[in-house]
Amino acid sequence: MNNYKIKVNDEAESKEAQELFFALGAVWAQSKKASFNSDPMSFIYFNGSSIYYGHDDENDEDWFLSSSSGQELTLPQLRDLVAQSKAKSIEFLEPQDDGTYKLVNWTCMSCPPENFIEVPDEAELYVYWPHDKDYHFQSGQGFYEDGGWNLCSFSVEEIKKGDAGAEILWSREPIQEQGLISGADALRALAEKKNVQCSIAGKNDWTVDILTITPYYFIGMGSGQFQFRLKPRTIRLELEIPACGKNYKHGQLIWILNSLEPNEYCSVILDESDELPAYWWETEEEIKQVVAAFRGGIKA
Structure with a gap:
């Protein structure tokens, strides 16, 4: 410059x-x-x-x-x-101390820090996929890789709802917390001995002891400083699926789950330096049964 x-x-x-x-x-x-x-x-x-x-x-x-x-x-x-x-400003993501990212507009007249990530046009989310240990920008039904948008198994809306198993590190639009209830509804739920959780607004930390919160923060002038929800319930899935492969041989074609693929699985041949996935199957027919079982079990 x-x-x-x-x-x-x-x-x-x-x-x-x-x-x-x-x-x-x-x-x-x-x-x-x-x-x-x-x-x-x-x-x-x-x-x-x-x-x-x-x-x-x-x-x-x-x-x-x-x-x-x-x-x-x-x-x-x-x-x-x-x-x-x-x-000439360009959008970048600035890393934050909590592992998330903040959007910044950077002028082309000076170079951003090396750890900033340039945001491609149309990007709506930046997410981490734990299964693949990979990071991607997401937009609509696509993910960004190698300079272009590619078809993704999950849409942005599905990712936001938590259906994809991806961790959202940045979102262009604020993500509405699912299942929130008002302070008045929280008091009624407590009176009915339901399990109600509480978090400081925007913190998404549901470990706050709700019994220490005064009515002022439920229905008084302090309402809005805390968020309330009924404690999420979990379900147990029992699925019958083919057993994972055991006796792997170098150079063998194996099948693994991959949420970025349209069918949610793919085949790979590992290099000597690659780590063998914890879950893999020997045939495409087996992996098809696994995907079908997961889809059917979750819908049920």
Whole structure:
């Protein structure tokens, strides 16, 4: 990115110039922060990633006038530069401490950190598939791989509902928690001795002891600070399926479950360095029976 410099005649111009440089991704060279600096200054320099300032004295004036200090801009020119950069912004996912991702719009005029992930056009979700130990962007009925969209066994809506077994790490649209009930309904359910769970709103942590929550948070002015739901019930599936393969031989064609395939299974020949999957079958007929059993058991 080019180096730039600008003269500022008062605090108002200084503040605007700083904000415009921040919009280009700049931070102060010393503090590494993108926050307004009220120190008196006559010149601001931008080296492509950081800004620093100079005073109205002979040394700083000579440096400002030198060609090595960068291209001189006026405030209108700097505004245009920022407008152009916004028009070229690209979406990236920024990793968060909890393992999820946050969407950020990054200007093409500076490079994002290496751990940022570029978001392809039309992407709605970024998910982790535990079975395949793989990460994919999802859109509609497709997943993104090798620069294009491919057909996926599960749609975005099915993934959001939890039907696909994928962990959602980012969603363009907020995901509505399933099965929430109002504070009033939660109180009624408790009176009927039903098992009600409670979480701080938006935290999705259902371990909060509901008996410590006062009525103020159920139906009073504090309602909305907690979320309530009936404790989810689990069902036990007993399926009759062919036994997994046992005596694997190197180079053997095996069949495994794969949620990314239209039929939800595929065949593979493992390399010597590949780890043998925990669950595999020797024939396509066997894997077909496994898939059919799972589908039938879950629907039932």
